[in-house]
Amino acid sequence: MIDSLILQQGSGWRAQAEVFDEIFFVFLALGTLVGVVVVAYTLWNAYKYRDDGGEPKDDFDAPVVGELPTGQGGPKAKKLFLSFGLSAIVVISLVVYAYGLLLYVEEGPDTDGEGDIEIVVEGYQFGWDYLYPNGHTETNELVVPADARIDLAVTSRDVWHNFGSSELRFKADSIPGETAHTWFSVSSEEVEAQGGEATFLVECFELCGSGHSAMDGQITVLPQDEWEEWYEGTQTDDEDDDNDTDNDDGNGDEGGD
């Protein structure tokens, strides 16, 4: 599934999913390597130095009850620092490497601003409302164009939710009184590959009440021209949605009771 999401854009953008997959792969490879080496080394030593019932070696200095602890120094302590140093280098270089990519994810791809769209996502028990720049509101299904950078401003009108899509590898906390920002983009190739209309599952990643498990939404990605056509059409049926939003907002401000 992940492999099919080649979201590379013509202008050299990288989607969050791609960045994540790269870092995840590097961490997984190194983590597995380190884990296997350390665990194998531990097991091997545990086996090698098992008590086989034979006579203790000459340099074996058995502890006695009531001694004040001294600990071991010598060559082992040097080895301790060597291993510690090595592990520190691995961990720190991994994180420095990942940090470079974090800056990209935080900023988002550089665009000329044309075609970008910012949508306000408001979580509620148990669904999502999307407010488009033109004032149109959708519930649960987010319809966006391909090949554009979609900026999300995520908030909540009741409790703490988390808006995210595992397939697109983005997530943002949805907190009352706060606005968190994230972005995503889907290439037209991907939309083509899914048959002219790509859909992605949205889930809530923070426990928010009895309906948390089923708090799913959907992102629908249309080719640019189709989306524009759809967006034009939203202007006409605006009024009903606006009324809904007002009512909901009224409910959302009950914190002061």
Place this chain on the structure above:
Amino acid sequence: MADLPPTTSVRRWLVTTNHKDIGILYTITALFFLLFGGVLALLIRLQLWDPANQVMSGLAYNEAVTAHGLIMVFWFLSPFAFGFANYFVPLQIGADDLAFPRLNALSYWMYLFSGVLLGISFFQGGTLDAGWTMYAPLNVPMYTPSIGSTGAVLALFMFVVGVTASTVNFLTSIHHSRAEGMGLMDMPMFTWSILATVWMMLFAFAALLAVGLILASDRVLGSVYFSATEGGSLLWGHLFWFFGHPEVYIVFFPALGVMLELFQTFSGRRLVGRKWVIISICLISVQSFLVWMHHMFLTTINLEIKTLMMATTIGISLPFDLLVFALIYTLIKGRIQFTTPFLFAFGALLLFILGGITGVFLGAIVLDYEFRGTYWVVAHFHYVMFGGATALFGGAYYWFPKMTGKMYDEFLGKVHFVVFFIGFNAVYFSMFLAWETPRRVYEYNPAFQGMHQAGTIGAFLLGASFFIMFYNFAKSYVSGPDAGDNPWDYSRTAEWAISSPPPLENWPNRPSYASGKLEFVKDYVPDGGPAVKADEDGNAVTDGGDSHSEHIRNYPYWDKHPSHASIWPILLSLATGIMLLGLSGFNNSTEFHFGDSVSQFSVEVLNPVYPTLTVLGLLGLIWAGWKWGAEDFYAPPSEFGERWPFEGVEKVKLGMWFFLASDVIVFGAFISAAVFIRWNAGWMSWEPIPASLPGLINTFVLLTSSFTVILALVAAHRQHRTGLLASIGATMLLGFTFLAVKAWEWWEKIYVDGVYLATVPEGYSAIQASVYFVTTGLHAVHVIGGLLIAMFLFVRAYRGAYMEDGRPVEYFGLYWHFVDIVWVFLFPLFYLF
């Protein structure tokens, strides 16, 4: 003072204050909660068997998830470890008991009754269903309205009170009661890990106590902290994780301590790089308070702070690397005996390595963005916390012979380990493979069904493995072979130098490490005087009046036998439990009508049960507290102890300082909460609610009362009874004046301005009213508590007490000064700016 009945009597277990008895009570109770939390875990796993399957409703599932987390983290992991800590820390440091035996019993009974409260909460319309992290505002009554939700919050609060008492007790014991010749660096590693744990607990649990108090206030009194859009949700996040991250190490360190002991005992080798291991442990304890925001990477925290938190997070992983390597290298060239305890400790290391590596993934923010709220996190923390706890089961097998005098069945022990280890990895490794599943959902992507089913099978295997342990322990206790004093070939620590189980007062003679190894020395006890050191012939040695012997001579009851029984800890805890049970439903069963003036104030009782319980519990609490204070209970300080860096500080005073340090954090959290909320609301948009003049008057009143407390101490020293009564009386009078001014101030706010907790007229904000009433209210509660103690002192002084021993007056003075100093911070914050 009651006599201690034999262990076969039920009464023994209700009144005992002996650290070994209480250790056993903790261990058994914790295992009960393991079963409780385990059954909930199995319910969760059953629900996950099929993505469409519903064993429980959505609400019930959330309750199961929440209670499972709360029970395992709070009521199982730490208390299980502290069962061993209770039993073995005093033995390992050569003490007769913990510093405050009655307080220790109180901690246990608070723990037990808080667990009972949590159990009851299931039947109060359903327990809390907001997750163990209890994110705001899901944790306020608007979203979790059941009485049981409040019950669970109050149960947690009560648990934390017990923990705080226990923390003060362990800190005082370890810093005050070590045997002669045992410096801090000489302590066994298990005791070291407990010392680091309790230092973290002192500050972390104080933060939890504060956040629990604020939440209880939101739920019971109706303040609006956590529903406030002025940062209420983030406030919870910060305060909870400021506690929550150290908590991870608080539950892991005791297990690490067991690993460090067992790796040495069962390899016959001494710890590699012991000094650096201790330094790492200390570093982690400090660093644990600097990483909490890595739990909040996806909130609106800015990039700079996130980067800082990422750096500190990586920083804290490094000392852990050293600990792991030290454990591994200790084995080399040893004679490793694969007994059951070692298998569990060794298994714990392997599990922890996996938990640690997957934790590094979470430290990289980009990966964390994706892992947040998924099974990756669930799998990771189970590998770390429960993986660590694996070593605690090793500790149970290791110390079973010492605690019971009987040997467990080695074969059954190994079977337990194998089943446990397979089950553990089946349930938690499958979570890594299905990591894209969001946490706490049961309607998941069917693609992961196979993994979740494997996890469910593993969970049942894991659960079943514990019955092998229970059977093993029960069978061995009844008919196992005698274990002898020291069943292990390479044990080192002092608990193995005495009989199994150890006698009530632990030692044949006074333990001492003065010669470099454990010896039991006979002290010379002159008639009518405290013990003094004796030379080899048994003659008294005078070493020039060291400061501690002075303390002993000042102890007026030195010639008494130490006490081991008191009924007041259990009664005090029971009363607290009843009061909190009452409070859980208080809000739902009463309605307060303020009217237009005080004469119109009325309380309408809709349901008398909860208010009655509240009042009964409160009265019982005051009564038991009074009896506790008046009880003649003798717990002598150890006579020749090592107590760096607190030499010359008397035991109770040291305990008082530790308690006040935790109270500093409690008020610190309240003040931080006030500042944080105000910052989010716009600092300049708030004008002080009360007038500054009454606040200024009260400042002078309190400062004067600090002076009269000092006069009381002087009078006690001079054995001047009238002067003592007059100065305590003056302090009380000033305290009541303070409360009267405060009452007038609140009356004016409520009846003239119409400002109350969450109901405010135009021009005020509800959250500001909440912050003002709750913060100054907490201070007022401290003043009232101080006045109750002052009254107690006054009555006792009237009857002639404190003439020989003025220390209670001195310690009350410390508390009273602290309460005054807090006011000095509150006054500008709420009255001036």
